[in-house]
Amino acid sequence: MTDLLILVDPEAATFELTDLRAAQLPVTDLSAHRGDGIFETVLVSKGAHGATVVSRERHFTRFRASASALDLPDPDQGLWDRVIDSLIAELAAAEPEDVEFGIRYALSRGEHGADGQFRPRGWAFPVPVDDHIRTARKQGVTAVSLDRGFDAYIGSKAPWLLIGAKTLSYAVNQAAGRHAAANNADEALFVSHDGIVLEGPTANLVIRRGDRLLTPNPDAGLLLGTTQRLIFDHAEDLGLRAEYADLRLHDVKDADGAWFVSSMRTAVALRELDGHAISVDQNLTDRFQTIVRGR
Incomplete structure (x- = not known):
């Protein structure tokens, strides 16, 4: 480029x-x-x-x-x-x-x-949009869960932590990615110290449970996602309901589909978490990618 x-x-x-x-x-x-x-x-x-x-x-x-x-x-x-x-x-x-x-x-x-x-x-x-991104879109990714080091919803009590701000301080995010790679995973999934699922280092998480799309509440300690909200805008068109919810790791592992969503990757299927296989909804993956890319 x-x-x-x-x-x-x-x-x-x-x-x-x-x-x-x-x-x-x-x-x-x-x-x-x-x-x-x-x-x-x-x-x-x-x-x-x-x-x-x-x-x-x-x-x-x-x-x-x-x-x-x-x-x-x-x-x-x-x-x-x-x-x-x-x-x-x-x-x-x-x-x-x-x-x-x-x-x-x-x-x-x-x-x-x-x-x-x-x-x-x-x-x-x-x-x-490099080959790494295109491969993730096509094949999906694996992830390991990592303790984020703070309890959920701490941002309301400690605004100086800048939770929810997209800052240039990405050393922790980069370290999480390296740790995931060292453990033979493509991605990391942050979890609050009290067990609430948060986000990936550079992506939001969306899961499907039946006819519902669920994503963690941004107030729990994560970045409010632009791609996640775009997908939620189209939930009704997909025959689904969109909700924010507190999720635990077992909710993700037992989901009918799970995705890391972000601007560049659009939506990539999370097919394995901590060695546990997750159902892959390829049709919905394709539709998410079409929505985000506007095609």
Whole structure:
């Protein structure tokens, strides 16, 4: 994929196209050594009627909520829409054959200026739908459950934990992925210390039980999912009811189907958890993927 990068000056409401591979970020930026910033990743699907940014509004609403949780400046939606649209146009010109790709956009607290104020900066760049993603969509994934280290619903008592904000601090998420791989699994599934199922490191969980689609309550200590909500929007069309619920591991293992859902992967079947095989509903997997990709 073309090495494009758009740098954003949130204060001036301007942006410029540059080279993704060139040095851009000073090490004094707080995103570099403290993970002090936020991001979103959107899926772009190109069809006969042009490019569609999947769940654009929901992603930006969450971006804005994350900024509020971190006391960052309120993002200008018009500015970020122009950034995304400009990047799509550049990619369409450079690689017109690409019909599906992601865009990751971020806002950092930036650097601490001599006047004591911070200078926020932003950026956006394309993310390919690679073979790993395509394989997961087609074949599904396995997972191991991991203790998240806190009780469910702690966020209401400890807002400084930033549960529900999509921050750049992903070291724990990355470590969970490595632990899963070391235990011969594709993914991890976080569980609260008191046994409530939460989410994957980079995906929400949805299960089917009979005619119901169930997903963990975001207030339990997880990220409010854009893809999960898009699927829930179409539940009635699928002949299903959509509900938020507290789930335990046995609920997932005994489900009539389970999926990790996220912007880039869309919906991938969870076919095994902690060595326990889970029923795979291939028809519903296909329909979920069609819904998310808008095809």
